[in-house]
Amino acid sequence: MRITADTIRLAVPIIALVALLCGVFWLQPRAMSYNGLNLLFNLAVPIALATLAQMFIIAVNDLDLSMGAFVGFVACVTATFLNDTPLLGALILLAAIAVYAVLGVVIHLRALPSIVVTLGMSFVWLGLAVLILPAPGGAAPPWIRSLMTVKPPLLPMAIVASLLIAFVAHLIIARSSLGVLIRGVGGNERSVARAGWSVVATRAAAYALAGFFGVLAGMALVGLTTSADANIALRYTLLSIAGVILGGGEFIGGRVSAIGAVIGALTLTLAGSFLSFLRLPSDFQIGAQGAILILVLALRLGLDAMERRTKGRR
């Protein structure tokens, strides 16, 4: 197999994940078990889903700053409406996905900066979530709860779910025609339009997919926490962006990888656990997490530069 830029991109987060995993096992050998792994990666599942949602937005050269608030809103809907009146709850979630598609259309047609629109939307989602659930509470629908606590043979749920999610998202973004179209819009919007495709429909589809994965993230989160709160997922906005970039994605140019994004999300979650195991004072943990992020990205820049040099010599 030829070593392409994409393999290097994917190799870096894998190396980072394996290195962190080795560190965790070395510090805490008991983590090397079915239950240990499940605990380590449990909370990675909603983060991975939110990261994939962000990936669809980044694939069309946009950025979603409302992801955290949106996941929180979905969590609140899941813990209340979806639990009490499932039909109404499902309708609300479908409407939320439709709103995402409309956002894509509006951003495209009015040539608005996605950052501004989604920043505004983040307050809308947060406000709606607070209206639905003014204080922490609600209850996870039993079927979601049992889905998130299922104990498959061989591998723990968190690993199986991550693999499954990565596989499905990979099929969508890398193998389907729609995925090619979405990445094409990110790569060269004009040539996509010249070939007779509708760029606005493609952007709407990308946003709708983001909304769909965001809904899954909120539902998975409630399945783990059993109750919800409007502020439950606010940090997902930046985590999801970091996960996409860590997983080999780029802010512009339609270069994204679903598998990389999931690995990026796992790496970010694990970095938190690793620092706890190090018994680092919690004051320093955020800073240390940032340092790990910078380290991994520096590694990728270095590999990119190396690749460019060998290419130049040819």
Next chain:
Amino acid sequence: MPPGPPVGGIGVMNKSNSLLAVTNASQKFGEVRALDAASLSVGQGECIGLVGHNGAGKSTLVNVMNGALVPQSGQIAAAGSTARWDVAAARAFGLRCVFQELSLCPNLTVAENARLLHRADFSWGWRTAARRLSLAALDEVFPGHGIDPSRQVASLPIAQRQMVEIALAFARTATPPRLVILDEPTSSLDSGIAGQLLAHVRRFVDAGGAVLLISHILPEILESATRIVVMKDGRVVADRPAAKFTQDSVVAAMGSAATAAARQRNPTAAPADATPALSIAAKGGFAIHASKGEVVGLSGLAGHGQTELLRQLHGQLSPSWRASPNPGVAFVAGDRQFDGVFPLWSIRRNLTLSALSALTRRGLIDTDAEERAAEDWRTRIGIRSPDLGLPILSLSGGNQQKVLFARALLAAAPVVLMDDPMRGVDIGTKREVYAMIHAEAEAGRAFLWYSTEIEEMSLCDRVYVFREGEVVAELVGAAITEEAILAASFVGVAA
């Protein structure tokens, strides 16, 4: 069929073998007349060579043909097609375009690009089909190409990218190609690969297809084309079988309009002992010199390295960290939106920006001095505005350009670089600015002036002609003629 087809609509074809005909198309962009009643008809089995200098209207005509632009007046008629002529209709008709700037998606693989370009041809299992299609297309046009269709386009060298784009345009799909427009297709191909392409063009044309070939390499055109169309100033000025042309007659046709621009400069200016203001070795063996008081022109077809040279010079001559009150170089942007005006700022601040460090007292801007400097230049260069405090966008394009000139001249830089500054500027403003340039040159500045308009070169003391990133000719004084510049811009004519 109602009589009298609508503007930009579809007419009835009467010539039996004609595929696509544009009749009397006219298009104005602001002050610029891009197309002036241009007509072009492409028939089956024809390879038409389209030549012309910058601004001749080639690109606009191509955009009319491929449906991206509906001309302000004129008709388009396509054989057997009655749909409204737009991009989709053109594609359904079998019209394919290869543009000068590469238009593949760099982040996708070759096969994925094939999937995007030929939207109707794939369903389930498209990955294999797309790979097979792109491989077959490449094999057909460029045998022995060695390109793996599952490679990402960005990872391919530029020549292979261009090969992919060309091959995909000729690909046999559900709507087979009938007319392929190639805009400078060989610009990054070596001669062997270019030969393969031209051979394929001939095969394609022999099989009943049609090709419109735009190129600055005249032997290529004369060899491959069955008919040559020469454009100038938005008009078709010659349209004859290729056999009736020679390289010299093509060049002569491109420059047929009378060059009335009176020479304002003394042709014997710039004596050999003049103080050199600037000297840089350019690719192609020529060193570019500019002496104090000299106006040096950079000419040739657009995009052949002139802007790059100006940018490189500007980078070399300007300090990277601290702005000096006495800068060594000033730059006049041609693309005002891209690197010219600050759209939210006032006229005054746009004008004085280059000299801010000279207008600063104790770290703060001396507003009185700024105002004086701005007012001074307003009268000298004639900016038509009641108040310099108004936003820059309240000015017409020509007056905005004057502000950019004033900005460059305000800084007492000995060298002024001009990147095609007269783009879309009306003739009155041009005259005023020409006079300004010459007055400033007399005062001892050196000007390096890139222009896409050949007539402006007659206002220069010395002209360097660029081709493919290299300087291929140096013309001095009376040797600066339209014929000489055209001959040097196109490959194949003995200079």
